[in-house]
Amino acid sequence: MSRRKDNYETSRWRQFMQWLAGEIDPLTAAKVGMIQEKAETLPDEKMERGKVSTLQATPGNESDEREAHSAAAQAEKAAGQAKSAMAAEPWLNQPSGESRGLRLYRRFYQVMSILLCMGIISVLLWTIAYLPIFGNAGNPDNNEVSARYIEKGLDETGAVNMVTGMILDYRAFDTFGESCVLFIASCCVLVLLRIDNDGGSESWKKRQTEANDRIFEPKNDIILQKCACVLVPVILVFGIYIILNGHLSPGGGFSGGAVLGSGLILYLNAFGFQKAERIFNGKIYQRITVSALTFYCLAKSYSFFTGANHLNSGIPLGTPGNILSSGLILPLNICVGLVVACTMYAFYTLFRKGGM
Amino acid sequence: MASHLLYNIEETVAMILFGIGFTMLLLHRNLIRKIMGMNIMDTAVYLFLAAKGYIKGRMVPIVTDGILDASAYMNPVPSGLVLTGIVVSVSTTALMLALTIRLYERYHSLDLDQILIQVKKEEGS
Amino acid sequence: MKGNMILLLPVVLPVLMGAIALGGKGFRGNRPLLLGVVFTGLAGGLLSTLLAVTGEAKLRLWQLTESVEIGFQLDGVGRFFAVLTVVVWFLAGLYSVTYMTHEEDESRFFGFYLIVLGVLIGLDFSGNLITFYVFYEMMTLTSLPLVLHERSKEAVSAGLKYLFYSVAGAFLALFGIFFFTAVLGDLTFVPGGVAEAASFRGKEGVLLTAVFCMVVGFGAKAGMFPLHGWLPTAHPVAPAPASAVLSGVITKSGVLALIRVVFFIVGPEQIRGTWVQQAWIFLSLLTVFMGSMLAYKEPVMKKRLAYSTVSQVSYILFGLSLLEPTAFVGALSHVVFHSLVKNALFLTAGAVIFQTGWRKVEQMRGLGRVMPVTLGCYTAASLSLVGIPPASGFISKWYLAQGALSSGCGAWTWIGPVILLTSALLTAGYLLPLTINGFFPGGDFDGRELEERKLLGKEPSWQMLLPVLLLSAGAVIFGCFPGPLLRMLSEIAETVL
Amino acid sequence: MLVQNFPFFSIVLAMFSGILSSVLNGKQARNVSLGVIGSTIIMSAAVFFWCLGNGESYTYMMGHFPAPWGNEIRAGVLEGLTALLFSVIMLLSVLGGMRHTFEDVEPSKVNLFFIMIDLMLSSLLALIYTNDLFTAYVFVEINTIAGCGLIMIRQKGRSFSAAIRYMIMSQLGSGLFLIGLTLLYDVTGHLLMSPAKETVASIEAAGRYEIPMLVILAVISVGLAIKSGLYPFHSWIPYTYGYATPTASAILSGLVSKGYIFLLMKIFYRVLGQENVIASRMVNVLFLFGLAGMIMGSVHAILEEDTRRMIAYSSVAQIGYIYMGIGLGTESGMVAAVFHMFTHSATKALLFISAVGLYEVSGEKKDFRSLRGAGYRNRLAGVGFTVGALSMVGFPMLSGFISKLLFATSALQSPHKMMLTLIGLAVSTVLNAIYFLRLVITLYGRAEQVAVKGKQRCSFVFGGAIVCFILLNLFLGLMSQPVVRAITEGLEMFD
């Protein structure tokens, strides 16, 4: 007759019979059974997902037109990529002791990544083959939308640089969301890296690591300071130029702000935190960012509100060409420039020292 | 088909970069490489978008000496979108780098799988 | 909220009283107040049901979705089941008042006991399948605390098993409900079936699978074969009144569900002669035979009665599955007789445990000396269940056998009665030994052991004895004067078949 | 009409309060954010009833320039209803998890938490109302970063690893979504949804660009599926919902994944046209992924010991339901999917908040043994969890039952998918029943060891939030008739 299995006691069939007979409490016993199952179910669960992806393939090649294949291929790719995404997780459950499994698994991981990369590139290249030719005038995206931006852009927004005109007036809601992205990112970095000295041993240790950070700072490196004396003013003037001439020449709030930010960072690196904190500390940062963003928000909501309710917003567009033209765009550029500069500087200081 | 690819070389390169970036983000185990992969992926998409806006033989979309005719300038919309996109990718990069620092401070490793093993072990105990 | 409100009273009153009993912190200690609440609940439920049952009534409560509404509608079957439930529930309630003294946490038991009564009456009154399913699910969940009352380890695992079996059954049936709501839209009960063959034109296959799933799903509550496992585990664990009511009345809700689905929604014509009917007959006969076989060798008294419930309720299902008027009448009459008898048997088992603490059948030698009157009632009830002529069991078995013979379902016409008779013998085999050992313990038995435990002549108090007496008397009286009951049941049969 | 400005007002107000509360301290920031969510509830209710009254949706120009040039948002019956429900659930989640927020987060960084809540609300509203694709991408980014911020606000080792995993998977999703957008802009030349729809229709008629249209559809659906946690891409969900603060996990599981699904539906209806989407194979792929999600999500949940991760896995299963509804391809399938979106967000938030209440009284441990008898120690949280579990399982009179009913009726309209759906529904309901009722039974089992801190007085706000969640669930269950009618009407005027 069949030999009794060695681990009959812990086998699930016996536990199931016990459960049926109602002797053991399924909650606690279930745990014992589950843990053994966990190791087994995960590998076969992957095969099961393999079946799911092949399942999709079958409806694909049922109808033999080419685009059906691409959808199935695309789904295959997604499932393949999912397998590798999932691959990271089950691999964790096997104890790292099984080195053989690990090595086999890592090679499988490599092969999968190359295959996935090739797959995605091939699908996208295949679509490019059907897209309109690069650079010819008849492309679909060169339609009445861009024509109006160019023709009526100057007299509707007053901006000589149509790109800035488009960003800050026609599609202003995107850029409004844009500055919010920057703001929320700076808040997240603040949450992560800002060290608040509100008492407690833990923050003292942080203060100690911060002091440790000063050791790395080059103390009064003459060469750097001399170059900074020359470079920083030039950078700052160039940054201000880009911001102010945003609507006349290429550039604008974002790029000008970034240039200003890098100028401040160079100054901080050259002359150390004490000097930098004299002109730019946490309080000022907060005030500038909040006031700039509030002005930006109010100005834009005013123009949205007036636009939507067909009231004409009484902001003069000025004569195109000189700086004080194109209505709201200049102040908006300045606000965005300030926000971006402060945020870039704040990123750097938070990463370096966890505080202004 | 292949000749078509050579015509728009920029889009082909953009798509190849997108594939590289996508895979790097997904499959590399070192966190910093993942973030670089994400940046490469984003810039690739912006290259594709800006290449679509380019029209041969036309000027930069800035009004020069009064010409207001639409057929003289390129399409300004893609560069507007890419301008917004670049700042989005900077913000996400800064956030993920800050996360990497805190993770390294806590788990002393940049390898995501090692970190996850430590999390599982610590949570198991 | 259109329609007469009296229908709502029997549902709301017990549930309200149960909630008061459950929630009332103030009952610590003063039992009379608790008993007062319990009695008002029981009596209120009884009277209001009898009041509500008289008139032809319809009540629309709520519009759930455009085709589905929650509402009550009173018809013959609903009236019959409601009266049966309330009477049996009242008697078991009377009995449990004294029985629960030696169990702790009484207020929780009485609270849920009353809530389940309200839900059951709602179940009987419900006018369409969705309302029925709502009360069916509520009944499963509110009767669960009755099963795991002691909260010991076995009680919890038995309760969990009961829950899983009934929830699995309910969700299997849900599959059918989805199908019918989609195809038929309005699901109010119409005697003879809502659906004409036309509406199932394209989907016969799915219709039959849906009906089969509902038969097996609702059969779980009636202890039919595939999902009967919970009955033998739930009964020994639950307190005696709870297990009496559980097997006497709650299993009948499964039967009511099947009646409603087969005779009031799908209509017998749709499934007559199909594989669903064959499978149903086979399953019920298999359970009849298997139940009595398992009961035969079961040492623990309550478990034996549980197995006997499994087989007896399948008598009823067998009667229904024949889709034939006489068998239908036999089945419904067996519903009445079985719930009366099974309650009597379980209450006597409870009395024996209460007085002597004996749980196994061998321990109960010489029970006749201890409590002769209770054992007498037990004997009368078991005679009726076995089917000896003067008692009521005989009539229902007679109608069932006659219905089977004239139903014309091929081989089943003769296999059915044969199995009924053999299992009647087996029923005698597992019920009567108790009376024989009780009254005539045989030569070597000497009462000494009973004397020093001072058990001689220790009848249970009158509150426990009276319900048992009434139930077994009812079982016998119905056997002698079945006329009015059978006339009423055949009227229902005409409207349906 | 003033009501027409309300969608714009609610988005900008939420954003402005986010910016403002960076200078306020914790308590003030909380009051500002509660005030803003309250006013959003009133405004979206006004928009909903106004649109219901005049029976068609309207577009609101953001700026002085009409559709294809300037930006615009569009409000209708379905958008108003979704905005109303999302803001109600957000208010209740914030109130429900309030005590934990002030315990877990460092005192000086609580105002940053409320900034993220405000910007999450504004991005959700923008996702609901926007009628422009690139604005949708920008607000998807805001949503992702705010979500990541909410996860890591606890500053514990585990929440960082959860946040980094969440960011990586979301960036994959956004990358794919962005590449889809770019291809669409390249082929149609429009970013606004309504002009893009005409161009797509003319392209389909002319039969040009077939392959790109299909790849656009595939890439956008896979991108948004990754972000909303559909089955094969769900590996980040258990860690994210498991380790975050209660408010964060309630909002993330309840609202964020639904925002992305709502955006996907808008793209299906307003840009690619529902008929083209059904004609292509992509709908079947979503259907199969949804089906796999329904079953495998519940299987994972059963194998899970930690109860919070179990609830997270069950939300993978419920998202599988929604995608199956969308995958059915019929009108009533979409109605069922939308209704299930509302049901799931209400029930899941209730489950997470009441689960936290239960952990408090059982010594902050999350496995089965320590939760035994927790139902008695924290009575209200126990009742809340039971109602949530029963609604999730599909107990009649609760919202879960109605959505299962709607799924079944819609399944019968699409002939060859019917059997699969009904079997999937039955199997996953039974699996749901197993792991939810097992936990409910443990909650009311007999507690062997005495509870660690005994029965605390749970705060009034927490209790109020739980009661409101239960009422919301009962409302969706009982009064589902007007809600379903509003959804159908909304979907008609949706494209």
Add this chain to the structure above:
Amino acid sequence: MKLFECVLLLGLIVCAVSVGFTRDLLTAIVIFMSYSLIMCVIWVLLQSPDLAITEAAVGAGVTSILFFVTLKKIKAIRKEEQDEPKEG
């Protein structure tokens, strides 16, 4: 002009691939900086000066600075970790 653009694009791909396969992180970051610079030049070739300035300032500038600071911070934590066990 077209040839110059093709060479730059080829350079882009080489940089992207090499970022993936270099061993040391510092060289990876430097290669990434060069990737941004090449991208900046390509923007100029594609006639979009706005993007060139922004990419130069934001892409090559700030992103690379952040990468360097992160690497420095990680090296500081690693060095501090090596000091601690010795004293501890």
